[in-house]
Amino acid sequence: MSPLPAFDASDPLGIDDLLGDEDRAVRDTVRSWAADRVLPHIAEWYENGELPGIRELARELGSLGALGMPLTGYGCAGASAVQYGLACLELEAADSGIRSLVSVQGSLAMYAIHRFGSEEQRQRWLPAMAAGEVIGCFGLTEPDHGSDPAGMRTRARRDGGDWVLTGRKMWITNGSVAGVAVVWARTDEGVRGFVVPTDAPGFSAPEIKHKWSLRASVTSELVLDEVRLPADAVLPEVSGLRGPLSCLNHARYGIVWGAMGAARSCFESALGYAKEREQFGRPVAGFQLTQAKLADMAVELHKGILLAHHLGRRMDAGRLRPEQVSFGKLNNVREAMEICRTARTVLGANGISLEYPVMRHATNLESVLTYEGTVEMHQLVLGKALTGLDAFRG
Numbered sequence: 001m002s003p004l005p006a007f008d009a010s011d012p013l014g015i016d017d018l019l020g021d022e023d024r025a026v027r028d029t030v031r032s033w034a035a036d037r038v039l040p041h042i043a044e045w046y047e048n049g050e051l052p053g054i055r056e057l058a059r060e061l062g063s064l065g066a067l068g069m070p071l072t073g074y075g076c077a078g079a080s081a082v083q084y085g086l087a088c089l090e091l092e093a094a095d096s097g098i099r100s101l102v103s104v105q106g107s108l109a110m111y112a113i114h115r116f117g118s119e120e121q122r123q124r125w126l127p128a129m130a131a132g133e134v135i136g137c138f139g140l141t142e143p144d145h146g147s148d149p150a151g152m153r154t155r156a157r158r159d160g161g162d163w164v165l166t167g168r169k170m171w172i173t174n175g176s177v178a179g180v181a182v183v184w185a186r187t188d189e190g191v192r193g194f195v196v197p198t199d200a201p202g203f204s205a206p207e208i209k210h211k212w213s214l215r216a217s218v219t220s221e222l223v224l225d226e227v228r229l230p231a232d233a234v235l236p237e238v239s240g241l242r243g244p245l246s247c248l249n250h251a252r253y254g255i256v257w258g259a260m261g262a263a264r265s266c267f268e269s270a271l272g273y274a275k276e277r278e279q280f281g282r283p284v285a286g287f288q289l290t291q292a293k294l295a296d297m298a299v300e301l302h303k304g305i306l307l308a309h310h311l312g313r314r315m316d317a318g319r320l321r322p323e324q325v326s327f328g329k330l331n332n333v334r335e336a337m338e339i340c341r342t343a344r345t346v347l348g349a350n351g352i353s354l355e356y357p358v359m360r361h362a363t364n365l366e367s368v369l370t371y372e373g374t375v376e377m378h379q380l381v382l383g384k385a386l387t388g389l390d391a392f393r394g
């Protein structure tokens with residue numbers, strides 16, 4: 001019998017054994033890009049509430065193949081769902097804002113055009129978006145309609161052969177830097193998606209400031225003031241909320257992985273700090289209470305990564321149900337927040353400093369808990385699946 005492999009504190013369950021060489025190559029490439037291009041600057045970007053050089057970052061992510069990664073054709077990488085997940089984890093280990101840029105570009109804007117667009121729309125937008133030359137955004141949420149988008153007020157009316165869009169979208173990632181917006185609007189035929197070039201007259205995207213979460217991410221309002229679009233601006237292959245909801249399902253799959261990246265960064269920070277920091281004549285890692293925290297954090301971190309792998313394999317096999325994605329998002333974001341909070345205590349006062357990544361991740365995860373379906377929405381999705389009773393309306 002061959003000897004047991006040594007215990008690896010960075011991979012206590014041996015999850016690495018589940019990966020193939022290509023998976024490891026994707027993971028390592030994205031990790032080293034983030035270490036080089038994001039980690040040295042992220043605290044400053046976060047403190048200043050900006051993501052300078054976002055266009056350059058997008059082009060670099062494009063050349064890594066990270067934009068629209070699991071999509072096929074049109075310059076997309078055609079990677080597996082597991083590889084896409086590994087990339088999300090590594091990006092979010094740097095910052096949730098960077099992972100959000102990639103999720104919105106690939107899983108929301110590009111996915112919508114790829115899945116529901118015409119061949120002309122795909123040819124026009126996807127290669128440039130995969131290369132990061134054009135940034136996309138996805139406008140579903142409105143000031144008065146978040147969890148329940150069925151009530152949306154943004155309207156598209158026919159005028160001769162054209163469509164005319166009027167309304168407002170709120171909390172839209174990448175909005176002010178986007179060259180194209182996928183906007184969902186009410187029409188006489190139900191909710192439809194529109195591909196809106198952001199230089200169309202009547203379109204504007206003022207940036208939302210004063211956020212205390214996802215500060216290194218562009219978040220905007222979209223204002224559509226009688227935006228006139230040609231007949232072929234509508235996404236032809238879908239009508240109804242099924243369109244945006246299936247895009248969101250795809251994006252929240254990436255969050256299942258991403259949240260564990262933020263958690264890993266906090267765990268590593270806490271473990272390293274606890275081994276260095278001495279109180280009462282010994283490293284704080286030597287106290288039982290600290291070890292209990294580290295053990296519990298490691299258990300939830302690696303359970304969450306294992307869950308992400310499981311869902312990724314199901315997605316690759318075409319067997320992943322939306323309720324299973326809700327299961328993953330609900331668990332992994334909630335547990336990531338708990339890990340960050342516990343890591344914060346291990347670092348003592350230093351835990352609140354931007355010198356360490358912990359508080360930044362913890363505040364970012366407040367947004368991640370809310371967007372792509374709030375924690376309550378995912379509880380209701382699972383509640384309905386478990387009981388057969390719909391509790392969304394009471």
Ligand SMILES: Cc1cc2nc3c(=O)[nH]c(=O)nc-3n(C[C@H](O)[C@H](O)[C@H](O)COP(=O)(O)OP(=O)(O)OC[C@H]3O[C@@H](n4cnc5c(N)ncnc54)[C@H](O)[C@@H]3O)c2cc1C
Nearest residue numbers: 138139140141146147171172173214367371372374376392
């Ligand atoms: C940083 C950031 C980026 C975002 N990016 C985008 C983007 O790119 N595109 C986009 O379209 N949107 C985006 N969003 C919006 C996000 O998807 C919404 O915030 C989210 O859907 C929740 O909507 P809401 O904020 O209006 O909260 P509400 O829907 O008003 O909910 C408020 C509270 O009530 C609870 N609640 C609502 N209904 C029920 C119910 N039936 N039962 C129990 N509880 C309920 C919610 O869970 C929540 O706790 C972003 C948000 C943030 C913070």
